[in-house]
Amino acid sequence: MDTVEIVMIGAFALAGVGLYGLLVVRNLIKVVVSLQLLVKGVLLALVAAGKASGQVALGESLALTVVVADTVVAVIGLAVAVQVRRVSGTLDLKKLSNLRG
Amino acid sequence: MAGALIGLSMGLPWLGALLVWAVGDRRPRPQHALAVTSAILAALAALALMPLYQADAALRVNAGGVFGEFTFVPDGLGVFLAAVATVIGSLAVIFSVDYMRGAAQLGRYYALVLLFIGAMVGLVLTGSLLLLFIFWEMTALCSYALISFYNDDPKAVAGGIKALVMTQIGGVGLLAGALLTYAYLGDTQIETLLARGATLPSGVLAALAFGGLIAAAAKSAQVPFHTWLPGAMEAPSPVSALIHAATMVNAGVYLLARFYPLFSQVEGWTMAVTVVGLVSALLAALMATVAHDLKRALAYSTVSQLGYMVYAVGVGAIFASQFHLLSHAVFKALLFLAAGAVIHSAGTRDMRQMGGLGKQMPFTRTVFVIGALALAGVPILNGFWSKELILEHGLHDGPAWAYGGMLLGAGITALYTLRMTWLVFYGRPRCKGHVHDAGPAMRLATGVLAVGALSTWLLIGLFGELLEKSLPFHHLHVEAGLTLIEEIVTAGPTLLALGVVALGGLAWWYRANFGLAHDLLAPLGRAAAADFGFERLNTRVALATVRVAETLRTTQTGRLNWNVLGILGGLIAVLGVLAWGA
Numbered sequence: 001m002d003t004v005e006i007v008m009i010g011a012f013a014l015a016g017v018g019l020y021g022l023l024v025v026r027n028l029i030k031v032v033v034s035l036q037l038l039v040k041g042v043l044l045a046l047v048a049a050g051k052a053s054g055q056v057a058l059g060e061s062l063a064l065t066v067v068v069a070d071t072v073v074a075v076i077g078l079a080v081a082v083q084v085r086r087v088s089g090t091l092d093l094k095k096l097s098n099l100r101g
Numbered sequence: 102m103a104g105a106l107i108g109l110s111m112g113l114p115w116l117g118a119l120l121v122w123a124v125g126d127r128r129p130r131p132q133h134a135l136a137v138t139s140a141i142l143a144a145l146a147a148l149a150l151m152p153l154y155q156a157d158a159a160l161r162v163n164a165g166g167v168f169g170e171f172t173f174v175p176d177g178l179g180v181f182l183a184a185v186a187t188v189i190g191s192l193a194v195i196f197s198v199d200y201m202r203g204a205a206q207l208g209r210y211y212a213l214v215l216l217f218i219g220a221m222v223g224l225v226l227t228g229s230l231l232l233l234f235i236f237w238e239m240t241a242l243c244s245y246a247l248i249s250f251y252n253d254d255p256k257a258v259a260g261g262i263k264a265l266v267m268t269q270i271g272g273v274g275l276l277a278g279a280l281l282t283y284a285y286l287g288d289t290q291i292e293t294l295l296a297r298g299a300t301l302p303s304g305v306l307a308a309l310a311f312g313g314l315i316a317a318a319a320k321s322a323q324v325p326f327h328t329w330l331p332g333a334m335e336a337p338s339p340v341s342a343l344i345h346a347a348t349m350v351n352a353g354v355y356l357l358a359r360f361y362p363l364f365s366q367v368e369g370w371t372m373a374v375t376v377v378g379l380v381s382a383l384l385a386a387l388m389a390t391v392a393h394d395l396k397r398a399l400a401y402s403t404v405s406q407l408g409y410m411v412y413a414v415g416v417g418a419i420f421a422s423q424f425h426l427l428s429h430a431v432f433k434a435l436l437f438l439a440a441g442a443v444i445h446s447a448g449t450r451d452m453r454q455m456g457g458l459g460k461q462m463p464f465t466r467t468v469f470v471i472g473a474l475a476l477a478g479v480p481i482l483n484g485f486w487s488k489e490l491i492l493e494h495g496l497h498d499g500p501a502w503a504y505g506g507m508l509l510g511a512g513i514t515a516l517y518t519l520r521m522t523w524l525v526f527y528g529r530p531r532c533k534g535h536v537h538d539a540g541p542a543m544r545l546a547t548g549v550l551a552v553g554a555l556s557t558w559l560l561i562g563l564f565g566e567l568l569e570k571s572l573p574f575h576h577l578h579v580e581a582g583l584t585l586i587e588e589i590v591t592a593g594p595t596l597l598a599l600g601v602v603a604l605g606g607l608a609w610w611y612r613a614n615f616g617l618a619h620d621l622l623a624p625l626g627r628a629a630a631a632d633f634g635f636e637r638l639n640t641r642v643a644l645a646t647v648r649v650a651e652t653l654r655t656t657q658t659g660r661l662n663w664n665v666l667g668i669l670g671g672l673i674a675v676l677g678v679l680a681w682g683a
Contacts, residue, residue, distance in 0.1 A: 022665040031661060097659055 007048040014041030028084060028091045032077040039070045103153040104160035107173045107226055109146035110187055113139050114219035118212040126208045133198045136211040140191035140218065147187040147222065151180050154571045158228050172228035172290065176571040178423065181564070182225035182355055185427060189347035189434045190218040192546040193339040196438050199540035200339055200445055210250060214343060217243035221348040225355055230279035230289040237275055237320075237352065241268040244349050248336045260332035266643075267329040271316030271353070278309050291359065295574040298363040310364035313356055314373060321353025323381040323411055327404045328632065328639050334396040334450075338441025341396060345403045346434035354407065354426055357414045362574040371415050375499060378412030379506045381405065386513040387629040390520065394450045395440050398521050402476060403433060405514065409491055412507060418494035420568055420579050424561065425487035431557055432475035432484055435550035439469040442539040442547065443525060452521065457530030462538045466526045468551040473522045475554045477515040478602050486558040489589045489598060496594050508601050515605030523609070561585055 018038025025031055043063045050059015085091055117139025121132050153159075158172035175183075194214060201210060220243060224236035242265070249261030282294050285301055298306065317323070322330035333344060344350065357364075357374065364370050385404035392398040406429045413422035442465045443458060444450050459466040475484035488511065495504045539547065565579030580588070589595055628634075 019665065019669060023662055023669070026662070093661055 004048050004052045007044060007051075011041045011044035011048060014038075014044060016041070026093045028081040028093060028096075029078070031093070032074055032081065035077070036070070036074055039066065039073075043067065043070075103150060103155065103175050104173070106146050106150040106153065107160045107175060110143045110150060110183055111219050111222045111226070113143040113146065114187075114190075114215040114222070117143075118215035118219070121215065122208045122212040124208065126206060129203075129207050132207050132211060136194050136215060137191070137198060139215060140187070140194040143218065143222070144184075144187040144191040147180070147184045150175055151184055151567070154180050154567055156571045156573050168231060169288070170229075171232050173223075173226045174228035174292070175226060177567040177569075178355065178359060178572060179226040181423065181427070181567060182351060183222045185351065185430045186218055186221040186225070186347050189430055189550075190214070190221075190343055192434065192549060193343045193347065193438070195542050196342070196441065196546035197337075197339045198542040200337065200441055200543065202540075204337075210247075210337070213243050213246050213250075214340065217247065217343065217348055221352070224352055228291050230275070230282055230291055230294065233291070234272065234275045234279055237316075238272050240349055240352060241265055241272060244268070244333070244344055247340045247344070248333045250336055250340065254335065257335035260329070260335045263332045263639075264329040267319050267326050268349075270326070271319035274312035274316040275356075278312055281305055281309060295360070295363050299366060303367075306363070307367050307370075310360075310367040310370045311373070313360055313364060314370065314377070317353035317356045317411070318377055319353070320356070321350045321407045321411065322404050323353070323377050323408065324384055324404075325635055325638070327381060327385065328636050330404055331397050331400045331632075334394065334400055338396070338437060338444060341400075342434045342437035342441070345400065345437060346430045350403060350407055351426055351430065354410045354414065354422060357411065358419050358422060361414060361417075361419055362576070365417070371417065373415075375412055375415030375503050378408045378410070378415055379503050379510075380408070382408030382412060382510040383506055383513070384629075384633055386510050386517065387625065388632060390513060390517040391626045391630045393453055395444065395452050395455070395521065395525060396437075396450050398452070398517065399433070399436055399440055402514070402517065403429075405510065406433070406476070408510070409488065409507065412499075412503065413491040413494060416495050416499035416503075418491060418498065419575055420565060420577055421487065421490040421494050423568065424564060425484075425491055427557060427560075427564070428475065428483035428487040428554075431550055431553040432472045432482070435468060435472035435547055435554055436476065438543065438547050438550065439465050439472060439539075442543050443469075445543075446536050446538070452524040454531050455525045456528045457526070458536060459526035461536040462526075464544055465539050465547070468547040469526065470522060471551045471554050473518045477518040477606070478511055478598070479515075480599070481555075481558070483554055483556070483558040486561065486586070486589060489592075489595050490585070492598050493589065493592055493594050508598060511598055512601040512605035512608075515602040516609050519606050519609040 015038050018034050018036070018041055021030065021034025021037060025034060043066055046063045046066070047059050050056050050062075053059075081091060084096065088096060090096065117135055120139070121135050124131050124135060126132070154175055154177050156174070156176050158174045160173040162171040162173075164171050194211070197210070197214070201207060204210070217240060220236050220239035224233065224240060227233055227236060245261045245265035247261075248264050249258045251257045279289050282298075283289050285305065286293050286297055298309075301309070315326075319326040330345070330350070334341060336344070382405045385401045385408060389398045389401035389405060392401060406425070410422045410425050410429070413419075413425065443455070443462065446462065447455055447458065449455070471482065475482035478485045478488040492504070492507060492511070495507055562581055562583065562585065565577075565581075565585065568575075569577045569579045579585070631637075
């Protein structure tokens, strides 16, 4: 088994954990964390794919771009979580979506 | 040189739009000045482009690996329509200086009008199907925003949305056409499609051709998609002139004429186009005869005249169709702007409350009568020449029943034109309050168009040469100008058509003596006033769409976990298909 394959397995494992998290968690902060895990797995896969196809620079630069965008997502997501908690007193998504009207 | 002019005639209105918007609504004077300047400069650039016509691309923009090259081709069809869009568009902008004086949100108005003009220039000059789609959607968006310009009026908003939805139907067809072309021919150039389109599988070609017809019918307001055009009357009058004469509705006819060499190879396509044109011309003429709203009557007459152009494409008379487009653009812009002056001054659009305005608005009456005579097809105005040309081709190359229908349509056109003119400008005054004649900017715009309505037919020879030399796929054979004129004057059908037009006029004159016929035709009139049920059909379709959407909405729970489950399911399905395919 070469390095690329090992890294790929790790990447899929990370993304899988992230996806599982998104499937089951209801806490808004945990959602952000799961999303981060998912994206980090994808980033790892990107870099590994760059290595495998011989275009290392392309994979890395793409990954870096995603890192920037992803950081913004995390920051805004956490800020929203803080505000939601302050306004409605809960972070439970199920309760939040029942707060219509 | 040609490339630079293309860039100017498309880019100047857009630049103007940005500047007008940036100046801000607190300074209306520079806004007016900027809008008029950029529109006129664009018109000059488009006019200068006309003698430089060529069949090859003059401007190429490299759009990267995925899209290839975006080309702009200044061929006869393109430069002519670009000139129509910018010249009539700039006259509408000049007219707006008086019409929109003191109106709120001038920046939004001018920015959208200029964006509209630029998008139309791009639409007719581009040589790439993908760009064609993008410009097509831009014009749809601008027309929506302008029809709904008075956005605190629910009718205006509804009219705008209707126009957007209807023309959207066509946009999807165009996008599908571009993608199919790319999939089968590896290119999105119009030239490639026209040159190698015959090698496409016949099913694909038929889908392209009939998709194109639906797209064109939706954009050019042909039956059964015509209902958006009368709804578009809520817009300010210069915008109506712009949509009806200079830009929007011409796009559909342009599409048909552009792809005629390819689409006409599909069996049944030319017949379908002929029938769509015929039905639209006749039904819309009847609806115009019973309309009470001045702008509505004009809108239906636009549908009817566009029907003539579509019919001409159906019988293979591309030149006649485009020539009528030119005439129609001039006299319909004139009629709409003159109607705008009347409405601006009388404060109503209902013709039953007008009457006898001719004495107070002599200038407006003169130009309106010139436009109306051109619309009715009275010699020597431009509408006469182009309509006779269409009818003559229809007699020679099309089915006889269609010719008879179009001839009848010409008679009804004369009837409703006379009725419209009479109700507004002659007879007993039914209008309360003081009425004033058009302002200087309005006079300038309508005056230029009136001169155009009297004289553009003189360009017939040059125009024929322009189309003949730069459209290699159309194989047009247009005779010299003088021969054409002589042919029209001496042909038998011309006299016949003139007789029918005179009959139509007489029918209005002696309307009191038609007691029996009046009673017989009353149900027809009621059906026409009710839009022949198309309006109700459209409403029903719209309601059904809303209901389906409401039903489907329950699947959107808004719960994150369920959405992720959906994504996961989709991923597994894709992987499954891939594994199964491999």
